Amino acid sequence: MVFFSKKLGIDLGTSRLRVAVPGPSGRGGRILVDEPTMVTLSRLEDRVLAAGSDAASMVGRAPEHVSVISPMREGVIDDYQIVEALLRYYMGFATGRFNLVRPEVMIATPAGVTNVEQRAVRDAVEQAGARRPAYLIANPLAAAIGAGVPMSDARGALVGSLGAGRSEAAVVSMYGVVVWESARVGGQIVTEQVSEYVKRRHNLLIGEPTAEELKFAAGFAMPVEDPPRAEVRGRDRSTGMPRNVTITANELVPSIQQVLESFVDVTRSTLERTPPELMADVIDRGMLLTGGAARLRGVDTYLAEQLGIPIAIADNAEDAVALGAAEALLNLDIVGPNLLAQESATTAVESRSGR
Numbered sequence: 001m002v003f004f005s006k007k008l009g010i011d012l013g014t015s016r017l018r019v020a021v022p023g024p025s026g027r028g029g030r031i032l033v034d035e036p037t038m039v040t041l042s043r044l045e046d047r048v049l050a051a052g053s054d055a056a057s058m059v060g061r062a063p064e065h066v067s068v069i070s071p072m073r074e075g076v077i078d079d080y081q082i083v084e085a086l087l088r089y090y091m092g093f094a095t096g097r098f099n100l101v102r103p104e105v106m107i108a109t110p111a112g113v114t115n116v117e118q119r120a121v122r123d124a125v126e127q128a129g130a131r132r133p134a135y136l137i138a139n140p141l142a143a144a145i146g147a148g149v150p151m152s153d154a155r156g157a158l159v160g161s162l163g164a165g166r167s168e169a170a171v172v173s174m175y176g177v178v179v180w181e182s183a184r185v186g187g188q189i190v191t192e193q194v195s196e197y198v199k200r201r202h203n204l205l206i207g208e209p210t211a212e213e214l215k216f217a218a219g220f221a222m223p224v225e226d227p228p229r230a231e232v233r234g235r236d237r238s239t240g241m242p243r244n245v246t247i248t249a250n251e252l253v254p255s256i257q258q259v260l261e262s263f264v265d266v267t268r269s270t271l272e273r274t275p276p277e278l279m280a281d282v283i284d285r286g287m288l289l290t291g292g293a294a295r296l297r298g299v300d301t302y303l304a305e306q307l308g309i310p311i312a313i314a315d316n317a318e319d320a321v322a323l324g325a326a327e328a329l330l331n332l333d334i335v336g337p338n339l340l341a342q343e344s345a346t347t348a349v350e351s352r353s354g355r
Ligand SMILES: Nc1ncnc2c1ncn2[C@@H]1O[C@H](COP(=O)(O)OP(=O)(O)OP(=O)(O)O)[C@@H](O)[C@H]1O
Pocket: 011, 012, 013, 014, 015, 016, 017, 074, 075, 162, 163, 164, 165, 166, 167, 186, 187, 188, 212, 215, 216, 219, 290, 291, 292, 293, 294, 295, 296, 297, 318
């Protein structure tokens, strides 16, 4: 089946694993895999039972001998073996089962991770069957390429990424990251805060999947007129019995804004370190937001208000990193020097931050 492309861009996220192939001319790539970064293991036989959405459907419902494992934490590998198994499985899926040729892989990692963490990602993807060397690209650079930010000119662009476990802001220019800042916050903490609020205010315990559903149904970063309501079922903390509560979107706003404040800080300190020559471009063009948590309604209005710059959400916010990583494989001659270094003491990104 030579029909399948051998070039893969991978976004190994805290909550989702995405694999993309580049389009014929760079643009127009496709997402082949978009699955929860999760497996279920049988404790009896130490065996993977299910991966991706099959595993995710068991969260909160699995019997005692089955453990549900999310092997990424805050954007970095937490369980190396599980990550390798997941990569092997989904890279195999993306290249086709009968394909014996190892795929060329570009995998994205957060800009702020250590060398050891970077090496773990590279090792995992190579062990999982990628052609050596596998390339590492900083998340914000991949996101910018994937979202179609023009890169060949020397104008700076501010790119924000709001993920599940990590958020980053970076100024990119000429296929490189000029300055960046990252924080271990994202959609997962938003969900935790929502759950915490329901517990505190309504004396009701809800599970993580319920809190996530509530966030999707009634999560807003800014108060709205005529706010939607959502009914949740949980366990009363006093009686231990099931109870339903109706939550109005505006109740949740302060909890959500509290998390977004960290992202505002991250963006501010990125801007503070942005070289003056690029600052004008950045203020003009504003920030392009990527990542799944950019879908939180009102996030653009909230950030525009806090930061005083225009905010746009990328059309392909969730997919930009994987697509950008795939596209970067087609432009190795230009992007290559800006990729995360093979074995250096400081990353390419760090050494650039003072430009
Ligand atoms: N419509 C939506 N409203 C609110 N939050 C959303 C929406 N869609 C996705 N999210 C949140 O976005 C997050 C997932 O984003 P994304 O897939 O970019 O993260 P990731 O790449 O897995 O994580 P990271 O980049 O932090 O390692 C989840 O926390 C999810 O709840």
